[in-house]
Amino acid sequence: MIVTLPQQRRPPLFRDDEPVVAGRSLLPGAREPGAYVPRFGDTGCWDFNGVLKRPANISASGWKVMFSLELEDPYWNLLAREFIMFAFNPRHPQVLKSGVVLERTGDPRTLIHIASRLRTAARWGRDSGLPAYPDAWTVEDLRQRISDLAGAGIASGTVRSHVGTLKSLAAAEPALSLPWPAGDPWPGQSARNVARDIRDRTGKISTPSVPPQTWFPLIRAAWAYIHDFAPDVLRADRRISELLAVASHSVFGIDARLEEWLADPQNKIPVHPAASKDPTPQVNWNLLLLLLGFGASTRSNAFSPDSPASKRRRVLILDAAAEGRITPHALTGELHQVARPDGSTGGWHPGLERRALTDLKTALRDAAFVLVVGLSMMRDSEIHEILREPVVEHYSTPAIASTKIKGTTQRPGKHWWIAEPVVEALAVAEVISLHPERIFSPVTASRQDGTILGVRMLAAFVAFANANRATTGLDEIPTTYIRPHMFRRTMAMLTDQFPGSEIASGIQLKHIAARALANATTQSYAASDTEWAKYLEGALDNVKFRKIKDLYHRHAEGEEIGFGPGAERVKDAFDQIAATVKARNGDARTAETLLRTTRIHIRFGMLNNCTADHTNPVGAVCLENAIVPEGHTGPLDERCRPDRCANSMIGPEHLPIYDSHQRKQLQLINSPSTPACRRDLAERELEITRNVLHLAGQPQ
Numbered sequence: 001m002i003v004t005l006p007q008q009r010r011p012p013l014f015r016d017d018e019p020v021v022a023g024r025s026l027l028p029g030a031r032e033p034g035a036y037v038p039r040f041g042d043t044g045c046w047d048f049n050g051v052l053k054r055p056a057n058i059s060a061s062g063w064k065v066m067f068s069l070e071l072e073d074p075y076w077n078l079l080a081r082e083f084i085m086f087a088f089n090p091r092h093p094q095v096l097k098s099g100v101v102l103e104r105t106g107d108p109r110t111l112i113h114i115a116s117r118l119r120t121a122a123r124w125g126r127d128s129g130l131p132a133y134p135d136a137w138t139v140e141d142l143r144q145r146i147s148d149l150a151g152a153g154i155a156s157g158t159v160r161s162h163v164g165t166l167k168s169l170a171a172a173e174p175a176l177s178l179p180w181p182a183g184d185p186w187p188g189q190s191a192r193n194v195a196r197d198i199r200d201r202t203g204k205i206s207t208p209s210v211p212p213q214t215w216f217p218l219i220r221a222a223w224a225y226i227h228d229f230a231p232d233v234l235r236a237d238r239r240i241s242e243l244l245a246v247a248s249h250s251v252f253g254i255d256a257r258l259e260e261w262l263a264d265p266q267n268k269i270p271v272h273p274a275a276s277k278d279p280t281p282q283v284n285w286n287l288l289l290l291l292l293g294f295g296a297s298t299r300s301n302a303f304s305p306d307s308p309a310s311k312r313r314r315v316l317i318l319d320a321a322a323e324g325r326i327t328p329h330a331l332t333g334e335l336h337q338v339a340r341p342d343g344s345t346g347g348w349h350p351g352l353e354r355r356a357l358t359d360l361k362t363a364l365r366d367a368a369f370v371l372v373v374g375l376s377m378m379r380d381s382e383i384h385e386i387l388r389e390p391v392v393e394h395y396s397t398p399a400i401a402s403t404k405i406k407g408t409t410q411r412p413g414k415h416w417w418i419a420e421p422v423v424e425a426l427a428v429a430e431v432i433s434l435h436p437e438r439i440f441s442p443v444t445a446s447r448q449d450g451t452i453l454g455v456r457m458l459a460a461f462v463a464f465a466n467a468n469r470a471t472t473g474l475d476e477i478p479t480t481y482i483r484p485h486m487f488r489r490t491m492a493m494l495t496d497q498f499p500g501s502e503i504a505s506g507i508q509l510k511h512i513a514a515r516a517l518a519n520a521t522t523q524s525y526a527a528s529d530t531e532w533a534k535y536l537e538g539a540l541d542n543v544k545f546r547k548i549k550d551l552y553h554r555h556a557e558g559e560e561i562g563f564g565p566g567a568e569r570v571k572d573a574f575d576q577i578a579a580t581v582k583a584r585n586g587d588a589r590t591a592e593t594l595l596r597t598t599r600i601h602i603r604f605g606m607l608n609n610c611t612a613d614h615t616n617p618v619g620a621v622c623l624e625n626a627i628v629p630e631g632h633t634g635p636l637d638e639r640c641r642p643d644r645c646a647n648s649m650i651g652p653e654h655l656p657i658y659d660s661h662q663r664k665q666l667q668l669i670n671s672p673s674t675p676a677c678r679r680d681l682a683e684r685e686l687e688i689t690r691n692v693l694h695l696a697g698q699p700q
Contacts, residue, residue, distance in 0.1 A: 005074055005178065007135050012078070012177045013094040014085055016041025022089045026051060040085060043067060043077050048108045055405050056384035056438055058109070059451040065111045070122035075133045079178050080118045084111050086172045098175035102168050117165045121145060135179035142166050142185045146194065160195035167191060209490040210482055212532050215374075217475040218482075221465045222370035223421055224474055225363060228336045229348055230428045233360045236331040236352040240290070247295040251302050257292050258313055262320060267291075269321045270330035273350030281326050283317060287353060291330060328353075338473040348472045359464070361432050362443045366461035368429035369440060369454065372400075373487045376416050380454040380484035381405045387437050388430055391423050398423055454484040493532065547604055549595055552577070563696040564642075566611035566649035573600050603635075608654055608692075610635055612647035619646035643691035650696050659698070662689045 004011075020038040030037055030051040038046035046065040048054070054063045071080050086095055087105040105111060121134075124145055130137060146166070149159050166185060173180045186194045210218075261267050270288050271281040285303050286296045294302060303317075304310045328351025329335060335347030352360070372383050378400065385403040392401045394415040400422070404414045426439065435441035442452060462477045469476060551561045555574045562570065577594045584590060603610040612620045614634030622639035635647070642648045650658075665686040668674050674682070693699075 005078065007075060007133060007179060008078075008177050009179065010177050012040070012082055013098060013175060014040040014082070014092075018085075020046055020085065020088065021048070021051060023091050024052060027053060038065075040081060043081070046084075046108075046111070052108065053411065055381050056440075057381050057451065057454065062112070063108050065108060065115055067115065068119075070119045070126075071115060073122070073132075075178060076118065076122050079134075079176065079180070080115055082176055082178070083118070083169060083172055084114055086175070087111070087114060087168065095175070100172050100175045102171060113161065114165055117162050121162075121166075124148065133179075134181060137181050139170075139181050139183055139185040142181060146185075150195070156195050156197035160191045160197045163191040163194045207485055207489040209493055209532060210374075210486045211478070211480055214478050214480045214482060215490060217477045218370060218462065219374055221472075221474045221477060222367040222374070222425075222461065224472065225367035225465070226371060226421070226425045226428050228338075229360075229472070230364050232332050232335050232349070232352065233357065233364060234428070234431060237357055237361065239331045240354060240357065243290040243293075244295075246293060247290055248293055249295050249297055251294060251298045254292065254294060254298075254302055255309070255313070257294075258316065261292055262316065265325075268325050268327040268330065269317060270353075271321065271326045271328055271351075272353065273328050281321065281328075283321055283326075284330070284353060287330060288317065338471075340471065340473045341469065346471075349468075350471060358443060363461060363464045364428055365432050365440065365443060366457040366464070368425040368432075369457045370461055371422055371425040372429075373454065373458075373484050375422050375491065376400060376418050377488050377491050378402065378416050379406060379488065382414070382416075383454065383484075384438070384440055384452075386426070386439055388433075388439055390426055390430075390439065391418075400426070458482055458484065490532075544602070544604070545596065548600055548602060549592065551602075552591070552595060560652060562609065562649040562651045564608075564648045564650050565646045566609065567651075569611055570600065570602065570649060573598060602649070605637075605640075606654075607657065608640070608642040609649040609651055610640070610645075610647055611649050617647070621645040641688070643688045643695070648695075650692055655693070655696055655698060658689050658692050662686060662693065665689065 016039065018040040020040060020042075026037070027050060029035055035050075036047070037051055038048065044067055046067075048063045048065075049060050052063075054060075065084065067077050067080060071077050085092070086100055087102055088111060089095060090100075090102050090104045105114075125134070125137065125141075126132065128144075128148075130141060146159060146163055149162055150156075163186070169180055170182070170184045173182055191197075270284040270291065272284050274281055285299055289296060289299055289302060301307075302310060303314055305314065329347070332352050335349055335352070337345055338348045339345055349356075349360075369383065372378060372386075373380065376383075382402050382404060385405065386400060387402075390400050390402065391398055392415070393399070394401075394417065397417050398420075399415040399417045401413060401415055403411050405411060430439045432443065433439045433441050434443070434445050440452060440457075459482075462479060462482075465472070465474055466477055466479070468474075551570070552574050555561050555571060556578060561567065577591060577598060580586075580594060581591045599613075601611050601613050603612075603614075612618075612635050617623060617635050620635045621641045621644050622636040626636055626639060628636070640648075642650060665682045668682040669679055669686065
């Protein structure tokens with residue numbers, strides 16, 4: 001029973017036995033009679049574990065609201081519990097009756113933040129010499145609280161959240177049982193304006209991209225562990241499980257079994273991987289026992305140096321080892337071969353054994369996380385919610401089925417399109433996982449209730465991959481600052497560099513706007529990054545050069561590479577290069593050098609290729625009577641006229657598109673149901689299409 005405080009103006013709106021959770025779906029166990037559910041009268045802690053569904057990437061401690069330290073004071077304790085009840089249950093009958101309207105709080109994490117802000121406010125008041133309780137504070141004191149936060153260099157987003165809490169307290173003040181300074185300290189102003197938080201006004205986000213010098217070696221290392229190394233690890237893990245399943249816990253018959261085993265020349269003595277300090281092979285006695293069919297608990301009786309029988313067995317084994325009949329790969333056979341930094345070639349691991357498997361399976365799980373977070377655009381919380389058998393077909397394309405948590409309370413199911421490397425990574429993670437439902441979970445069976453953090457998986461994989469570079473041959477991964485949300489930003493930026501991908505980015509990022517293309521947030525995610533600019537420019541130039549080189553070789557072999565005036569200029573340039581190569585008695589390398597140095601302008605497109613010089617687009621029809629945007633150089637793609645432009649090059653790959661378009665327009669023109677205006681448009685389209693086909697010498 002809570003004692004009434006002298007400052008109370010009225011009893012609280014909530015009973016002490018009132019459940020904290022109202023209007024939310026409870027877990028099955030919390031609905032049982034007598035099950036624990038947080039009550040308003042609980043003054044120490046509100047524990048929502050087992051009551052509300054907890055996201056997979058949130059630890060149990062992140063699902064508890066603690067009324068500790070300053071909030072242990074009865075005044076602050078009751079004030080905090082009342083306000084949190086208002087914020088968590090805005091549709092509660094008593095809250096509705098009071099007339100208090102607050103924005104609904106999503107989950108217990110927000111309640112924890114509210115409690116923290118009240119706790120720090122109480123501490124600030126005490127340190128500033130204010131009265132112990134806010135019944136004697138004023139709105140000027142609250143404004144000073146925010147000024148002190150901003151003056152201390154606190155991030156504007158954090159200051160905004162404190163302002164929001166104080167404004168909400170002002171809205172709830174008439175219904176609180178304890179006094180709070182009356183009136184909004186900042187009437188007519190939003191929390192964003194008060195905190196001067198202008199991050200979103202420019203349409204830009206503060207999330208950085210993963211630096212390219214980290215991205216490339218990290219993704220390659222993760223793929224190497226999943227694609228190249230995982231088969232060896234999983235084979236060793238299966239072999240251990242098979243041996244443990246049939247292992248005997250008695251040494252009865254071990255001598256006969258050892259004699260039989262040694263009689264087979266294919267059987268080799270398992271040894272520990274040689275250490276650099278002691279290159280002498282050491283027999284792996286526990287693994288040898290398993291290979292013989294006996295459990296590790298029998299080692300003291302099987303190979304103890306104290307008994308004559310055990311000594312005889314040890315001598316037989318050590319003699320066989322001295323003859324060179326040993327292997328560090330007893331569980332797997334030969335491992336995947338790699339080229340190492342010192343120039344040597346060999347297996348990617350010195351030898352898989354039981355004590356190394358846990359670390360390697362953890363590395364595989366982390367590598368799978370790297371590929372999923374790096375290539376799928378999923379949030380960290382969404383990845384942790386991935387359940388077994390997650391790969392489905394969504395609109396005829398492989399996709400991950402998972403749960404969206406951010407910004408929702410109903411936890412809707414969503415799909416994220418993925419590529420084959422991600423499918424393979426998920427398959428490996430699912431095999432490793434011991435959790436009955438999730439595929440990203442602790443590797444050891446004793447910690448299945450534990451929470452793994454994406455940040456730690458990223459850091460652990462980088463450290464593990466770098467520590468084993470000497471044997472894996474992988475490039476070093478710079479230990480820069482990386483977080484899961486940075487990968488989402490990076491992939492959005494990369495996909496935006498290719499035509500038409502902005503719409504795909506908008507769909508994948510779940511930021512669909514009312515207009516056809518992505519909104520400002522998606523554009524901000526996809527905005528180019530200065531560190532990536534040179535890499536992307538170089539990659540696009542390389543792709544373009546490979547296409548030009550392919551055209552050159554096809555032209556040299558007599559194939560038709562294109563039609564139209566632009567194609568003729570390209571052919572003339574190729575002929576001049578071929579003549580120069582012949583005059584110099586050059587080879588393919590000479591031709592490639594000339595191709596790189598000759599100014600050949602080709603902009604490859606879906607309907608034609610543009611051969612205009614972007615710095616001086618003479619003859620470009622698209623620029624006739626056009627308003628060129630400020631800062632734009634080169635042709636205007638949306639005004640392209642392949643049938644009229646002197647820079648147009650119609651490639652053989654474009655002809656099927658125009659042929660299909662011609663048939664479609666004829667179908668529309670000949671259909672009696674086609675409206676007159678639509679028929680006129682089809683006739684204009686048909687004329688353009690026939691002009692293009694005429695350039696290519698195609699029948700019409």
